[in-house]
Amino acid sequence: MSVQETLPFGPSASPMPKVYRADHLLVAQMVEAGSKVLDVGCGEGDLLQLLETKGVDGRGIELSREGVNRCVSRGLAVVQGDADTDLVNYPDDAFDYVILSQTLQATRQPKTVLENLLRIGRRAIVSFPNFGYVNMRWQLLINGQMPRTENLPATWYDTPNIHFCTIKDFVLLCGEIDVKMERAVALDRYGRPLRLNAPWWFWNLFGEQGVFLLSRAEKKGEADHRP
Amino acid sequence: MMNVQPVKNQMIASEERAHEADHPSSQVALFGADQPLRLDCGVDLAPFQIAYQTYGELNADKSNAILVCHALTMDQHIANVHPITAKPGGWLTLVGPGKPIDTSRYFVICSNVIGSCMGSTGPASTNPATGKLWGLDFPVVTIPDMVRAQAMLLDRLGIDTLFCVVGGSMGGMQALQWSVAYPHRVFSALAVACSTRHSAQNIAFHELGRQAVMADPDWRHGRYFEEGTTPHRGLGVARMAAHITYLSDAALHRKFGRRMQDRDLPTFSFDADFQVESYLRYQGSSFVDRFDANSYLYLTRAMDYFDIAADHNGVLAEAFRGTTTRFCVVSFTSDWLFPTSESRAVVHALNAGGARVSFAEIETDRGHDAFLLDVPEFIDIARAFLHSAGTVRGLTPAGR
Numbered sequence: 145m146s147v148q149e150t151l152p153f154g155p156s157a158s159p160m161p162k163v164y165r166a167d168h169l170l171v172a173q174m175v176e177a178g179s180k181v182l183d184v185g186c187g188e189g190d191l192l193q194l195l196e197t198k199g200v201d202g203r204g205i206e207l208s209r210e211g212v213n214r215c216v217s218r219g220l221a222v223v224q225g226d227a228d229t230d231l232v233n234y235p236d237d238a239f240d241y242v243i244l245s246q247t248l249q250a251t252r253q254p255k256t257v258l259e260n261l262l263r264i265g266r267r268a269i270v271s272f273p274n275f276g277y278v279n280m281r282w283q284l285l286i287n288g289q290m291p292r293t294e295n296l297p298a299t300w301y302d303t304p305n306i307h308f309c310t311i312k313d314f315v316l317l318c319g320e321i322d323v324k325m326e327r328a329v330a331l332d333r334y335g336r337p338l339r340l341n342a343p344w345w346f347w348n349l350f351g352e353q354g355v356f357l358l359s360r361a362e363k364k365g366e367a368d369h370r371p
Numbered sequence: 372m373m374n375v376q377p378v379k380n381q382m383i384a385s386e387e388r389a390h391e392a393d394h395p396s397s398q399v400a401l402f403g404a405d406q407p408l409r410l411d412c413g414v415d416l417a418p419f420q421i422a423y424q425t426y427g428e429l430n431a432d433k434s435n436a437i438l439v440c441h442a443l444t445m446d447q448h449i450a451n452v453h454p455i456t457a458k459p460g461g462w463l464t465l466v467g468p469g470k471p472i473d474t475s476r477y478f479v480i481c482s483n484v485i486g487s488c489m490g491s492t493g494p495a496s497t498n499p500a501t502g503k504l505w506g507l508d509f510p511v512v513t514i515p516d517m518v519r520a521q522a523m524l525l526d527r528l529g530i531d532t533l534f535c536v537v538g539g540s541m542g543g544m545q546a547l548q549w550s551v552a553y554p555h556r557v558f559s560a561l562a563v564a565c566s567t568r569h570s571a572q573n574i575a576f577h578e579l580g581r582q583a584v585m586a587d588p589d590w591r592h593g594r595y596f597e598e599g600t601t602p603h604r605g606l607g608v609a610r611m612a613a614h615i616t617y618l619s620d621a622a623l624h625r626k627f628g629r630r631m632q633d634r635d636l637p638t639f640s641f642d643a644d645f646q647v648e649s650y651l652r653y654q655g656s657s658f659v660d661r662f663d664a665n666s667y668l669y670l671t672r673a674m675d676y677f678d679i680a681a682d683h684n685g686v687l688a689e690a691f692r693g694t695t696t697r698f699c700v701v702s703f704t705s706d707w708l709f710p711t712s713e714s715r716a717v718v719h720a721l722n723a724g725g726a727r728v729s730f731a732e733i734e735t736d737r738g739h740d741a742f743l744l745d746v747p748e749f750i751d752i753a754r755a756f757l758h759s760a761g762t763v764r765g766l767t768p769a770g771r
Contacts, residue, residue, distance in 0.1 A: 201727070203722075203727065203728075209731075209732055209734065212730070212731050212732075213731045213733070213748055213751075213752060215729075216699065216729040216730075216731045216752045216755060216756065217751045217752050217754075217755040218755065218759075219755050219756065219758060219759025219760075219762075220729065220759075221697070221727045221728060221729050222729055222730075223700075223718050223722070223728060223729065223730035224715075224730055224731065224732055225715075225718075225730075230719070233719040233722055233723055234722055234723065235688075235723050235725070238722075238725060
């Protein structure tokens with residue numbers, strides 16, 4: 145698929161306060177104003193709060209009790225829960241968008257989680273750290289150690305991230321479970337979108353994280369759904 | 372020997388309480404024969420009365436009313452000195468000027484539940500048909516009955532929509548029932564340390580308490596008030612058992628450990644050697660002074676029968692489908708009466724029903740009682756939830 149033609153925005157977007165993270169701003173731009181959004185792994189609710197400024201009806205799930213309580217005390221509709229076990233409790237089509245921001249790599253069943261995202265929401269926005277990032281490769285290849293970066297500072301023995309993938313891996317997974325990639329963006333270490341017309345390998349090497357807007361693939365013929 | 376002695380003169384205390392049942396130190400809404408309360412058991416209760424307290428001022432468009440639903444053995448005196456115990460209000464951690472339920476911003480209503488003994492009609496009230504106290508002739512009431520009575524009170528007060536309905540424990544059950552029975556009258560709901568159904572273990576504890584009351588010969592088959600007795604031993608034991616369920620292992624250990632009461636060595640008797648024994652006995656006996664034994668039977672029964680899902684084909688989410696109420700559900704880590712798993716089930720159902728819900732589990736070792744205590748994280752969350760809901764509701768902060 146061609147990513148370039150679907151890329152949404154130029155470098156100068158809406159004038160948001162600088163306190164918002166670059167990847168959050170990017171995600172927020174992918175969400176239509178006034179829609180209903182579930183943020184899975186919403187942390188302390190920064191993205192949800194940003195979305196609410198756009199008139200979005202936002203809900204959140206967060207694993208850590210501290211995160212949840214912080215969100216609730218910010219007036220956000222957030223529940224304590226686990227992406228792996230709690231998404232099954234949400235009905236089909238409950239949201240316009242389901243966001244999984246920097247959380248996929250911490251789930252036990254990323255594929256099942258991804259499928260659930262697109263069952264619950266009409267669209268899913270997934271961002272994750274790219275393990276194919278040049279700095280990562282360098283640390284493993286030259287230093288011979290598990291990579292650590294500014295955004296992923298944990299050591300191998302205390303990281304919650306158990307399912308790292310590269311942008312290429314993720315694209316392959318999307319193909320496997322019949323999701324349609326509506327938009328894809330790779331961000332550099334400062335959270336800025338990489339060159340739009342770059343090829344995949346370039347993104348996979350120089351993107352520190354990938355941000356994908358996904359929707360359900362067109363329904364295939366009946367034959368495809370037979371067991 | 373079981374030794375639950377009254378802490379003050381039994382007669383004076385029980386007379387005060389008996390007087391409160393018909394003539395409460397509260398405002399009273401009377402409902403005549405033409406306005407019966409339709410009970411789940413099939414009885415139309417009429418006439419009946421609801422005793423209630425209010426705090427703060429109702430605003431011009433009547434959009435700032437908060438209904439606080441009290442817990443099992445509490446009552447409407449949540450933010451004023453109690454007429455019997457002379458203790459300060461029952462929920463001062465949450466209710467008052469500048470508190471999360473800010474009485475300088477909201478109009479706060481708390482009514483005594485039907486079946487209780489502090490001025491709303493219950494087994495300790497006089498049955499106008501006979502001129503005698505109801506006792507066990509009083510029909511069995513349910514949580515939905517309590518809520519139906521509260522709705523009639525709000526109609527009487529001219530309040531259509533509640534800004535928020537708040538409750539902990541049995542009060543939380545009422546808050547959830549409100550949101551199910553009158554979804555369009557509830558803008559937001561704060562349900563703390565509660566569930567949409569009473570668990571088997573909780574029913575078991577309640578049955579223990581009821582059996583203790585009924586095993587007391589002074590209970591006299593529920594007609595103790597006519598025979599000049601009070602089942603204070605039975606009710607005291609019931610309260611002692613219940614009180615243990617309101618605390619936690621850690622809280623009891625922290626508070627009492629194995630420390631002795633006014634002695635250094637065991638007496639090798641069944642006296643209250645341990646501080647924890649002495650404390651429980653005090654809890655039991657002081658409760659008897661302010662609560663009617665039959666009311667205790669009725670209210671525990673109401674909680675036992677509570678099961679919202681059962682009223683919706685067994686599917687809890689159906690009860691909340693399409694609701695526009697903003698929910699906040701709070702549980703406490705050490706609450707083993709209404710453990711977090713119960714709240715989580717409520718939250719799953721609310722999510723499945725598409726509700727806007729916040730859910731926080733507060734870490735504390737203070738057990739079920741934490742909802743009544745000064746637990747800052749809980750207080751902050753209650754404040755933030757009400758504040759954000761108030762902003763959406765268009766309520767301006769106090770003083771503006």
